[in-house]
Amino acid sequence: MSTEKRTINFTLNGREVAAEVRPQWNMVEMLQNVFGLTGARESCGQGLCGCCTVLIDGKATTGCLQLAALVDGKDVQTIESLEVDGELSPEQQAFIETGGFQCGYCTPGMILMTKKLLDENPEPTDDDVRHYLSGNLCRCAAYPEIIDAVKRAGELRKAS
């Protein structure tokens, strides 16, 4: 197995960055190993739970299945980008208001998907939410509160 690193350049949360990555690293490993970002986490390792969600060129991607080397030249956004100057995003605020999490492990993925959904559909129905977030799992089963959070985030975004 090659342990030789190669250098890639990409945009991470709005900043131009360079990273030395091993060919077998996935996005979660790169974010943790190189940048110390722990909001995207590995869980199922099969792209089924959404705990590792990151946005690549605006597209929600399961970071555990995405080879890091392939984001060369792309735009990557993680949960860490949502809080700006100490201000939580409307999605983050809504999850707190509605209690949309328990253990918090799946929460970054849920919040990134909420942001994506509301970008595309500012007034989703319960069913829209279920469909859009169906690739994200929450073993604590905070699902009813997460649906509330998405709708609350829509309201907060409209108000801001």
Add this chain to the structure above:
Amino acid sequence: MAMQTTIIGQSVPRLESKDKVTGRAEYIHTMQLPGMLHAKVFRSDVPHGRIKSIDTADAAAVPGVFGVYTGEDIKTVIPEPYYGPAFHDQPILALDKVRHVGEPVAVVLAEDPHVAEEATQLIYAEFEELPAVYDEIEALDSEAIVHDELKPAGTFPDLKHLAGRRDTNIALDYHLRRGDTDAAFAEAAHVFEHTFRTQQTMHTPLEPMVTLAEQREGRLILHSSSQSPSFVRIEISRLLGWPENKVRVRVPFLGGGFGAKVYIKTEALAAAMTLLSNRPVKYAQTMEEQFYTITKHPCTFRIKSGVSEDGAILARECEVWWNGGAYADIGPRVTQKSGFTAAGPYDIENVTIDSYALYTNRPPAGALRGFGIPQLVWAYEGHTDLIAKELGLDPLVFRRQNILKNGRPQAVGTELVDTEIDGVLEELGRRMNWSTPLDKGEGTVRRGRGIGVGFKASISPTTSVAIVNVNADGSVVVHCSTTDMGQGSDTVMAQIAAEVLDVPIETVIVVHPDTDVTPYDMSTLGSRSTYHMGHAVRLAATEARDKLAAMADELGLPDGHNVPVKELFIRKFGMQAGNVVGSGDYKPPYAPTDHDTGQSPNATPYWMIGATGVEVSVDTETGHVTIDRMVNVADLGTALNPEIVATQLSGAAVMQLGFTMTEDMVYDAGQVTNANLADYKIPGFFDIPFDMENAVVEAEQKSGPFGAKGVGESGTFGVSPAIASAVDDAVGVRITDMPLTPEKVFRALRDAAGNPLEEA
């Protein structure tokens, strides 16, 4: 420092909310240390066998591999490497024998986890296969003996009598005898007998189990995803022969626990690896590996009841066999501590219970959200409904006629106090509009409804200790070893401290478990923390408050003074300096159960009650069951944080919904074939009932902190039997073995129609 508002009973948002929504909350699975090695495990591919050889040469030769280790290497740092909370039966790495597929046999350490993973595939082990047993009933008299001799740990006095027993797979037998069942059965107008089964499932916490071990200053530091930091410290100290203070266990947040992370799981292997390599070692499991590490007991339960002409349950006989897998873990305690409630929350004069923990060649089983109770409720509530159906009685009326009430002894001999079982049933009936008939539908989709109620004793006796430190500026630090795995314990402990000290909750922080600075706690399990640790924090805060009062007194201040705490410290120490430290410990009164009769006048400090009602639609052409409505009602004493309580109920109920409908570890010759979230289906957004209510009855646990008792598991109790009863109500077939897959329901429908489907 008087304040108007009280913080108890307020839905305070979780203290760590901001860290959780920004991705900053700390979990060990994402932790790294400089110089850290990753441990990857080579596992057994046979269910039962003697180890003939393990060839690690090719693995060790892989570039980037630091070292490869087997059980024999472990012995050089831990001569007796067997661990476990109930029995010292589990080797850190297999020695002599393997007892289940997936048992750890060898470990590769490397800086790159991919290198370590690849190298494990170059390890070759030869096993002499032995006969294996997978079923809990077959294990009773199988030629396959999983352990030659029982090795109880000595931690629990009621397991000591098992030491030295040989050539049996029965790890523990518990017996309860009350009244005269034989005579009562002879008298009864009706006798009913049924057998129910549950399947093996897994907790699947989304943060897989993990320990990162390192050594500093001759001590061992374990950063671990543990629900039991105090136990881990004690057990690792015992394995090493070290004093407790040479081992430090630190636990930040857990990405879910549900019982998977209780007692000791990944810690012993990580500890051994750091000692062997002299490097920090991270043993982070994958989702798949979790299925080989700990599971929920499959269970077979034969239940028999004698009922009088007017519907009174006169006698009940229960035989329960728990499939504990290859290592005991906490299974023997499940067998006993939950076993004594097997006859259900009913007032029955004559009861016998025989509950058996069995070793088999499956991955180990332990505690999973309910500690065996959901398996028991599945059977006794299914049995209750089958009796009601046979006798033409309304299921709710029949239950309420026989329900246990305060002041009456439960089968174990302990009287019920502050336990509103009937109140829970009444509230459930009201919310379900039970007295109004349900529209049963027509054509191919039929509707039905069902209810189930269960109860649980708190695992007893257990101890919690807390420290409350008031700083010189009046801010407060709570030290306790309760692990916050999403249940909101940090928030509730802060509420209790704030209430006692009469300070705003914003001025209170809770230190996460770190055995260097947080005192002993038995474990975060069994819905015990609010009650036990809640009391300890209350007592510690009370002591701190009393010391502050004494300080004011010493300074010559009158009672009822309004000098701020900060000013007290300045007056006493001449500057912002000093601390006031209070401590508290709590262990409830308890009387052990009698070995022969299983009776105890005080087996538990409180009882937890959970009931669920559902309305379902059954598609008779596919067997598919849809949960249209779910109502969960509980008695948890006083809710200290009502919103967190409601989410505990709904989260527990949805988890149990998964165990009821889809989750099932499937085996082929001892090998789990679906150890991943693609093939093992946990509930997602589409699986939750569209209409779900969670309610608590007004109640007070007078012995509890501010009237509270536990709630983390109560939502699981009634779910499974309620759904099976609703299916029966809808289409007239009764499923007695979980889960209720569409195939199983469809087969039952075809069987009932006299047109059975061929086996696939």
